[in-house]
Amino acid sequence: MSNGRIRSLLLGDAQADRVVPPSGFTAHLTLFASAAMAFLAVFALALSLAAGRLADRWSDELARSATLRISAPADQKAAQTNAALAVLEQTPGIASARALSDEEQAALLAPWFGADLPLDSLPVPQLIEVIEDDEGYDAEGLRLRLAAEVPGAVLDDHTRWRRPLVEAANSLRRLGVFSILLIGGATAAMITLAANAALAANAQVILVLRLVGARDSYIAQAFVRRFTIRALLGAAAGVAFGMAGVLLLPEASDAGGFLTGLGFQGAGWFAPLLIPILGALVAFAATWFAARRRLEEIS
């Protein structure tokens, strides 16, 4: 299509639009359907963006790490820590192991117990951060060895229990994307139905336009422009309601730890603005195909 044709398709002239009579029920159907679909799409989008954030956070921050906790009477703590570090050093599959300093431990506990926690006076276990290498290590073997050599050591292997969560978050994201595709498909189907109804209701108008020398593309455009604009307006309203709904969702506090808010974050707030544009494109294509097919049938 040439530039001029795209321009005339989008802007059109008022006169050309009037050749098709305003039709109440297909207009309302299109407006309502695209508004409802856009509303749902906002939530599907929020869901997949949030699930994506969750999956990224869990898999990045906690990648390939584990914690060894040593709970021992104060006088044995240092000895057991050294023994554990020695064991870890000899274990194949472990890239590095490092005992956290008192300051680091205090920082970890601060969100829960406050900043001025007297660490010395509490039986706080010593934490050792373990980073595995690409191969990974045999957690069961390590546990057995630690049980024999370092009685106060407990291996807390978070990657292992977080992996299914990351997977769940990823499937949630895929589900969100799939829902958006479904919503797009359903919108296309509904607009095709509405466009066909409008084309059938205006058979007489199409006949007259043909007789005075209108080309198929001209007749199709008159319908396409209408449905595209209605879908755009409907979807814009749906997105506005949807985003208001997302704003009203309870915000996830950062202290909530691994949960994330269902809302949008940062640039994500702009993503729903694409929905009306996509809705208009879907309406454009659906009406175009419906009109061309119909016009070819009635020759």
Next chain:
Amino acid sequence: MIELENVGYSYGGGELLSEVSVRLMPGSFHFLTGPSGAGKTTLMKLCYGALLPTHGTVKVFDADMRRLDRDQTALMRRRIGVVHQDCKFLDHLPVADNIALPLTVSGRDKRAESENLAELMRWVGLAGRADALPPELSGGERQRAALARAVIMSPDVVLADEPTGNVDWEMSQRLLHLLVELNKMGKTVLIASHDLALIRAAKSQVQARVLRISNRRLQLAGSDL
């Protein structure tokens, strides 16, 4: 202009028209007559491509109608002004917009043509009815609006199917006069009509040939009218 060569047409049953051959030369004036149901409207439709012949060839402006694709057919229709038997209008648009419809669909700037449109509406005597909707028009007004719409693109050929169908004698004389005027401007005119009195009245104003459909064939009618 329009040339039919050995044309036959059937709606599915027996042949309605057979071996029809006729040539409309530029600037000529023809009547097409015959009893109701003889196939006058069908023959007109063959001339502007609403129907394709089941036999023979129809050539318009030297192009074989059968070879035209949909876009070319649309362009061809802009060069032929047709007054349809049932004067189809867009009932939701005012008369002036209906008359200007061929300009609108061909993408011509309507403002540039507004002078023409106003003059045309005066010519057919509808100047005061520009804003009326088609269902509000009388039979004669509809026929005149249809005629105005048929000629707004300045076509070389005007085909009028029963243009005096639902109107009284006086109005039919007025319409005939408009068509004769068009012919005097150099346009090729073909009028389908079963109204012999009208044809007789025309013969005094213009040199017209009368074609008659009888027994599925097209004949040139003589002085037996």
